[in-house]
Amino acid sequence: MNDTPPQTRIQARNRAVILDAALEVFAARGFRGATLDRIAQVAGLSKPNLLYYFRSKEALHLAILENLMELWLAPLRALDPEGEPRTQIMGYVRRKLEMSRDHARESRLFANEILQGAPRARPVLEGTLKALVDEKAELIAKWADEGRIAPVDPHHLIFSIWALTQHYADFEVQLHAIMGETDPFPAAEAWLERVFGAVLDPAAPPADRT
């Protein structure tokens, strides 16, 4: 699987620099909108030199995607079957929101990829991601059955967590246009605690069950 283990010090450094620059540019422009010239420029290298480290634009994008996958799935992976349900889920929400604050570029890169049909990420989505989501959804369903959280649709709960947290990274420009210079994250954290607190509260079952 690991095709090119970085050997020399120079290789390790330049690969890292390139990956960072590419993350920047891919996140801001999408795959087709990004250019190798610009990535090279941001990385402070010549384009042929960049292509010395990554065979092609495609290979570079794939390398980023692979690198990111672990980081991206970690919060959901950390959902602990042994933990207290509400604490676990609220912790997941908090970690995902921190992800949007501290790794906005990664979030936008994923958003770009998926928006444009996930031509490169689809295998990962259908493989690793689906397996992980199904596993955790089952866990959440169990918690709901046991009455430890309100009865919820586990998949849509997870989607909601993704949507609400990633929104703060992906649509930052829009929030900024509306809210001005204010840092939205403190308020966002309180708000999300409020929202999912209300949704998960086992004492308050679905409002209007007709």
Next chain:
Amino acid sequence: MNDTPPQTRIQARNRAVILDAALEVFAARGFRGATLDRIAQVAGLSKPNLLYYFRSKEALHLAILENLMELWLAPLRALDPEGEPRTQIMGYVRRKLEMSRDHARESRLFANEILQGAPRARPVLEGTLKALVDEKAELIAKWADEGRIAPVDPHHLIFSIWALTQHYADFEVQLHAIMGETDPFPAAEAWLERVFGAVLDPAAPPADRT
């Protein structure tokens, strides 16, 4: 304001065809990723012919954005100060979700634009959109003050509605990878009613007010 009123029948038809094709392509690939050749191909016209109707790629994209803005803001605009608060807000959620179902391309076009820094839409965001959001946020705040809905942060409530509903259009590929062929919208509608029902319920104030 309206610079080029379509006069002949041919103009009206072709402009419409082009705008539809361009919506398709811009939504799927973003501005820089879209090409005039592809748009022309989808529209069933030659590229110079397309450029006969729209001076440039830029102008075409702007025309789409203008066309879309009304459609896009309509649901929020429809929030009625005279209506019953919860009905109004739940109606807004429902209309936004219908938007994601019936106008997914439009949603993805906006998402692309904003993700990539809204280089063309920023004026609208900071002008029309901000004004509208501020107005409706004030309305929601009033409702909350009057105790007719739970005390909420109006801006973050609106962002949440956007995030949750648009997610179903913008990240469709991801949902599809996880959920398979199932149409997510019926479940989504029930789920969102559940979520916002719980959040707005004035009987259940913020869980842990420290």
Next chain:
DNA sequence: CGTGAATTTTACCGGGCGGTCAAATCGATG
């Protein structure tokens, strides 16, 4: 059905794109 305007097509251009290649330079090792 002739005519002038509206529309469409063919041919093209300059620039930027992803990528290649061979030569130049660097750097670790003896």
Next chain:
DNA sequence: CATCGATTTGACCGCCCGGTAAAATTCACG
């Protein structure tokens, strides 16, 4: 400090892109 592989560069290629020019075609209307 010589050597040889690792790294970097400059020059270049073929293609695609946004856009233009002008000729060819079609259309509305008298």
